[in-house]
Amino acid sequence: MGRYELVTLFAGAGGLDLAARDLGVPAVGIEWDTHVCATRRAAGLVTEEGDVREFNPSDFPAANVLAGGPPCQTFAIASTGTGRRDLADVLHFIQRVKMCEDVTAPLAQLNDERTGLVLEPLRWALAAVDSGYPYEAVVLVQVPAVLPVWRAIGEVLSAEGYSVVSDVLKAEEFGVPQTRRRAVLIARRRGMAALPKTTHQPYHSRVSATPSDPPLPPCVTMGEALDRPEPFHIVSNYGAGGDPKARGRRTSAEPAFTVTGKIRRSQVLAGDGSELERLTFAEAGQLQSFPVDYPWAGPDQAQQIGSATPPLLATHILTAALL
Template sequence: MGTYELVDLFAGAGGLGLAARGLGVPGIGIEWDKNACATRQAAGLATKQGDVRDFSPSDFPSANVLVGGPPCMVYSVAGAGAARRNLTDTLDLMQRMARREDVTARLAQLEDERKHLVLEPLRWALDAIDSDRPYEAVVLAQVPSVLPVWEAMGDVLSAEGYSVACGPLRAEEYGVPQTRRVAVLIARRRGRAALPKATHQRFGKKSSTASGTPVLPPCVTMGDVLDRPEPFTVLSSYGFGGDPKDRGQRTSTQPAATVTGRIFRSRVITDDDGAIDRLSASEAGQLQSFPADYPWQGHIKGQQIGTATPPLLATHILAAALDLAVQPTRPTETMPIPSR
């Protein structure tokens, strides 16, 4: 096991950073949003406020692990609509970057800056390689639709000598009290890259472990982590797939539905349809596996919470990428925040 230090692109409120700290890996995050930066500062996470595009690996010479989750567009491998064009444009730019072509002029023609931003991790990785200081590991996590982009980026990194693993992970299979799918890329300079093994059962599906293998524990529920009288039901203010006509609901004996920036619009009711207090920032954060006392700051807490990588999932991802051991924690256990 080597000594690691990471730089976290698009660091947000601290999901990956909190996971790294729990694993004993120091690092710094780059984040432009002032509210997320305030939260990170209150949590004791080192932060540079600014645009990732204004920095480069040379600004963080001691970092040897690159992580992040750039804001992404919708991508699709099928059809001929906008999602397919987004993917075609992005893959073309990746290939040009892999050939070390100057794509500045092409980027200037793009209308949506998210097409710029999703390429930033590759720019950083290639810059580090060309400076003879390649990152020991690259770890990326985002919504499932970005998986074709991660796979293409993985092909570029493979050609540069990395071992790469890509795929979707389900948050509840790693102890997060929420069903959330995340597309993950792990690339390693040394050793074989592999996605982390599940630690809990998948929601709605019985364990299918082979004969003789211990059955995984059930997924963690909202009732396990929230300090509320049970039973209760959370009614989403948005539907599955964003359709308000198909609003989702989960009971306290189930994990939460995917937490988004609209989490505070969700209603909480009792069995007799009596409305009770809506979720607080602390409770919404707990459904993302943040500690109950995480110091959320600013006026836009829902967005910070909903866009974060769940720290518990991030812990398993980083541990797999860096060959580190994960210490078991209880879902309600608080994580240490240094005094400021």
Template sequence: MTAPASQQPPAAPIQVIDLFAGPGGLDVAAQQLGVPVLTGIEWDADACETRQAAGLPTLKGDVRESGPEDFPTATVLAGGPPCQTYTVAGAGAGRRALEDVLSLAKRMAAREGDVTQHLTNLDDERTGLVLEPLRWALAAIDMGRPYEAIVLEQVPAVLPVWEVVGEALAGEGYSVASAVLHTEAYGVPQTRRRAILIARRRGEAAMPKATHRPYRKGVPRAEGDPQLLPWVTMGDVLDRPHPFVVVSNYGTGGDPKARGRRTSAEPSATVTGKISRNRVVTTNGAELPRFSLAEAGQLQTFPADYPWAGRGIAQQIGNAIPPRLAAHVLTAALDLGDEALARAIAAAEGSATLATV
């Protein structure tokens, strides 16, 4: 159990260590919030190239080869482990191994020896990486230097893992919250669902409150809770002169009847590494240029001029957490307040005026 707040020592200055940092979604949000990131650990050379071009502190390496003892000043642990084995679009090795992963998480929390070998013996070694943040968190606790806050992100199928991780952290004195969040409810011009965990040593952990209305096909944008803003559309963020329609060709098996459509007055469907397969047409069906990489990044709420580098850029973009969502989650996890979030959003939008959050 944690000591009462009055007996706790003052919190150390915020410094984030970002595991599986990718091309920088969470770190971009941290920059916008004025939150220092000590470093982001990433093993993909192309994502590291993007991070370096963006000026983000980066350690190219495997998170399994490091631990909290290597970053003793870090006070916040963040991580978005690889999702490929858990995502519906993948082969499903992680979903099939879910019970094994949950069992191993409980063994880790109980300190039942080193379970590393069991994790690497799973069908796909990426599956076990989802428990690396728990290993780091427990190691920091055992060192007597627990992280003040922990933020984890993954695809919805990983929520049961986050729940078990949350139980382990709660047993170590953390307040924990976990849920699946919808990105359009936080001002992202895209429908995407992410399983989020927030754990705090001080204060009560809670998910960030939605700021925008949920997207529903066929429901007018103006309808819904008057206390929430309308969802943000593709047309709001992309510099295209005329309305357009996106025709999905991903996951359809080539069946024209299965092709989803979104207009520029709607949020994008989930941005993936296959976004170039989607056609973009006029309202009359005439072909338009497909989304550029910069536009795909904007739909993820990266800056329009973000310096994407290396190979597989579309996949880098599709794998990233949207910075706008990350800003809301970090604000909640670190108790930064609405004004800090508003300044971050204004900065992201290039406006000197505080945005409505």
């Protein structure tokens, strides 16, 4: 892998940075949450504490790769959906940014200021282009609802000489023991951008898997990821809308549901139906593909884990972007 160095916006607990470290790529992450920064520093990740809006590419002159995962709360299905409702405005703002307009004031008028943060990576990328030192690659990860934003940003980057690809990836197809879908953008200054190739079969709950060519191993299960006696079941309230009858259930022979900040609410049942100890923070992190001894810190550990990009998925994405 060539000489790269990342600057990661909205760095979170370190999924992208941990992947970069595993690939031998230096990285510095910008993160505003004090507790998240404590986790990152305990993990040995270089961290700049602060608001990404108060920084610029010139503050990180050694970085030639831009990565990030803006806050997803307003776009996520489990949220109030203000970001999804403001999507048309966000797409309009992208066109205004393309025309070199300052959209700081109108972005502040959105229903939730976190929605506008999804445009920060574009501001950074264009500022780097204007400086004469464009990023060699741009990598962005968010919830699936943001894919139209990534595609619109991709059009702007294409006009600046980047090869761009974007789509929704399934985490279990890359060895993560969890079904988690993420909208991904990869832009490359040199060479053709391409998404990573899957390494595992997709999860199918009620239908038989279609044979792959070449044959791929089945997705990784909770039983394989966690050091717990099998069988066990996870009963989740994710997507249940408060209705206990709608709660999903998966066995230890399946990957987990999407890990969210409410993971500790999920019940864990033994094969005979008796209730077991609920997932620990370490186990929730493992389902996100973090090491079992990852040093989660602070009172909001579940939220940190649920908001993180799975390092294993990030490794495949960064490898595709940088090779």
